[in-house]
Amino acid sequence: MPVHGPGRDGRHRAHAPVPASERHPAALSARRPPPGRHDLGKHPRAGLARLPGAGRTAEGHALREGARVNLVLSSRVWVTLLCLLGALRVWVFAAALPPFHPLDEAFHYDLVVKYARGHVPVRLTDERLDPATREAIVRFGTGISNPRSDSILLHRSPEYLNPRPPDGMPPPVWTAPPAIGAAAVPWGMRDWDRLNYEAVEPPLYYLVAGAWYRLGTALGLSGGRLFYWTRFLNALLEAAIVAVAVGAARLAMTEAPALAVGVALFVALVPRGSFYGVSNDALAPLTSGLAFYALLRLARESAPSLALSIGAGALVAAALLTKTTAIAMLLVLGVALAGRRPWASRAEAIGALTTLASMAVPLLAWQSLYWIAGEPSGPTQKAMALGWTPKGLDELWPHPIFGLPFVTVFLRGLLATFWRGDLVWHLAPIGWPHLDLVYAGSTLVCVVAAIVRRPRWAQVGIWSSAAAVLGTIAFLALLSIRFHFGARTQHPSPSSPYFTAGRLLLAVLVPIALLYVSGLARILRDDRRAVVALAVLLLVLTGAEVATTRAIFGSPYNWFHLP
Incomplete structure (x- = not known):
């Protein structure tokens, strides 16, 4: 029922009764919808102001600050993860x-080696692969096999650009006996003595x-x-x-x-x-x-x-x-x-x-x-x-x-x-x-x-x-x-x-x-x-x-x- 009472001008006005739910903070929070995107979207503080008891009191300020810290910490956690x-x-x-995958990795690695030594290429036609790069390609990115007892065969990029061999993968050169490796490396390095087309890429x-x-x-x-x-x-x-x-x-x-x-x-x-x-x-x-x-x-x-x-x-x-x-x-x-x-x-x-x-x-x-x-x-x-x-x-x-x-x-x-x-x-x-x-x-x-x-x-x-x-x-x-x-x-x-x-x-x-x-x-x-x-x-x-x-x-x- 409405409650009537006189105003300052002597007239009576009707006032709607205040429900108990609006007088009790716990009930007030229960009636609110759960915070969603629109509650916290603009700024974390937009949602913090609605926390139960978060008024202009010291307790409300502490609640807001605590929730803000939790939001910041949770954000840092998932970003870190x-x-x-x-x-x-x-x-x-x-x-x-x-x-040395086939997306020009050998050429990019060669540039890294050269920049590490302080050499900055500016004329592409002068830039052949560095000997250190060529040796690394042969030893660690090349396969080796012995089709005959008096010969060796090198397999370039054997696992990327070649079909799977029925008799198994040839092992890398670095696993070969020292005598065979000593013969294979110079041969392979001569094969990789080529121009580096990436030599004048931007430097950073x-x-x-x-x-x-x-x-x-x-x-x-x-x-x-x-x-x-x-x-x-x-x-x-x-x-x-x-x-x-x-x-x-x-x-x-x-x-x-x-x-x-x-x-x-x-x-x-x-x-x-x-x-x-x-x-x-x-x-x-x-x-x-x-x-x-x-x-x-x-x-x-x-x-x-x-x-x-x-x-x-x-x-x-x-x-x-x-x-x-x-x-x-x-x-x-x-x-x-x-x-x-x-x-x-x-x-x-x-x-x-x-x-x-x-x-x-x-x-x-x-x-x-x-x-x-x-x-x-x-x-x-x-x-x-x-x-x-x-x-x-x-x-x-x-x-x-x-x-x-x-x-x-x-x-x-x-x-x-x-x-x-x-x-x-x-x-x-x-x-x-x-x-x-x-x-x-x-x-x-x-x-x-x-x-x-x-x-x-x-x-x-x-x-x-x-x-x-x-x-x-x-x-x-x-x-x-x-x-x-x-x-x-x-x-x-x-x-x-x-x-x-x-x-x-x-x-x-x-x-x-x-x-x-x-x-x-x-x-x-x-x-x-x-x-x-x-x-x-x-x-x-x-x-x-x-x-x-x-x-x-x-x-x-x-x-x-x-x-």
């Missing part, structure tokens, strides 16, 4: 795979790996163990990439913190293939991810500091000095600077110029080495050495990429090998190729959903991610139509003129993860369901890799069997 998961996965497969990975290599030699490592030590750097890089991806996800998707878990899962479990070997593919996601994170901060800060402006430009330069396919970071830089409207004020103009200058100086310093040597840029030298010739403008249009093969061949091959890698074992792809359509199709659908159905609070993150991913794909498509490809490469080649190696997308690993997870959440209309669905898909992906690589762990060539 996912970093360790990614590092462990990369280490296990890096240790299990035999030395080789500087880092060269320092790691020198640390290994200081620890007394040599031969095959020094080679695997160089590989194991990738495990540390993978852990750092996961941490950077989490930071970028929290900046890009401020209202959906649960999706940061999905992004971390994606980054921890997707990179494979060349990521297990010595290659600049291992550092590209880290430097590009750091640049992406810095540019997101630059776009969101109301008044970015001078250090942030300089750091963002320097990190973009670092990404480009790691791998050329990070060129799409220039588009992300453009999005960040355009969003700040540098023409609107003098302070913004100075900040934009500072960012551009800090990016340009390292790039020009590197390019000046070629100018001083009187040589064209690294990519131009590499194209010439591989026998690729530029097309004229009138030759660009008659290309199959301007049709259905853009989707059925180019995009499908690029996205499928991005997920499962492009390594082979006895000529058979590692992973289950019949899942390629699932990988490629789900990526296309999720990316489109993320862009089309982007929420207002994620505009900067989604547009920046889209610029990075779509810009990289457009760059690879442009390269596919730019050249006549010679007979020295299989992918691309005159019969398959496409850049479809998924490892070329590793420079935009973090933006792809953001778009995929965000799009999946938009499709399923629930962040937690999206993370669960992604976890299931990644479990299938990892299971496919394990199922097709069981024999690898027993290889007599790998780290587990070294003396």
Whole structure:
């Protein structure tokens, strides 16, 4: 029943009775729905204010602070676990795979050896494989057999690019008797006296790996163990990439913190293939991810500091000095600077110029080495050495990429090998190729959903991610139509003129993860369901890799069997 009482003006007013449930904190909390995404989405404190008894009292303040600490600690725990998961996965497969996989690992390792000695190549035609590299290839990546008592036979890359022999695998050269090994090594080294087509790649990975290599030699490592030590750097890089991806996800998707878990899962479990070997593919996601994170901060800060402006430009330069396919970071830089409207004020103009200058100086310093040597840029030298010739403008249009093969061949091959890698074992792809359509199709659908159905609070993150991913794909498509490809490469080649190696997308690993997870959440209309669905898909992906690589762990060539 309503209760009537006189007001200050003498009139009687009706007041609804206050239910007991609204007077008792425990009952009040029981009537509330459980906290969900909208309770904790904007900021952890948004959910903490609803805790029972969390009023303006000392007890309420203690409750809020305690819950906040628990949230921070739990976040650090799962980030740490996912970093360790990614590092462990990369280490296990890096240790299990035999030395010098066919994705140019021998040439990348040769560059690491040269940078470790302080030699920086600038003229590709002068760069043949170092004798130390050739000896390592022959001893630890080559098989040996005796077809006759008076002869020996060397088997190059016997477990990658050769069918499984019916009479068993030939053992590695290092297991041969000393007299036979002494005859085999010089012969094999002469066979590997060839040009290093990767010699003028951007330098940053080789500087880092060269320092790691020198640390290994200081620890007394040599031969095959020094080679695997160089590989194991990738495990540390993978852990750092996961941490950077989490930071970028929290900046890009401020209202959906649960999706940061999905992004971390994606980054921890997707990179494979060349990521297990010595290659600049291992550092590209880290430097590009750091640049992406810095540019997101630059776009969101109301008044970015001078250090942030300089750091963002320097990190973009670092990404480009790691791998050329990070060129799409220039588009992300453009999005960040355009969003700040540098023409609107003098302070913004100075900040934009500072960012551009800090990016340009390292790039020009590197390019000046070629100018001083009187040589064209690294990519131009590499194209010439591989026998690729530029097309004229009138030759660009008659290309199959301007049709259905853009989707059925180019995009499908690029996205499928991005997920499962492009390594082979006895000529058979590692992973289950019949899942390629699932990988490629789900990526296309999720990316489109993320862009089309982007929420207002994620505009900067989604547009920046889209610029990075779509810009990289457009760059690879442009390269596919730019050249006549010679007979020295299989992918691309005159019969398959496409850049479809998924490892070329590793420079935009973090933006792809953001778009995929965000799009999946938009499709399923629930962040937690999206993370669960992604976890299931990644479990299938990892299971496919394990199922097709069981024999690898027993290889007599790998780290587990070294003396």
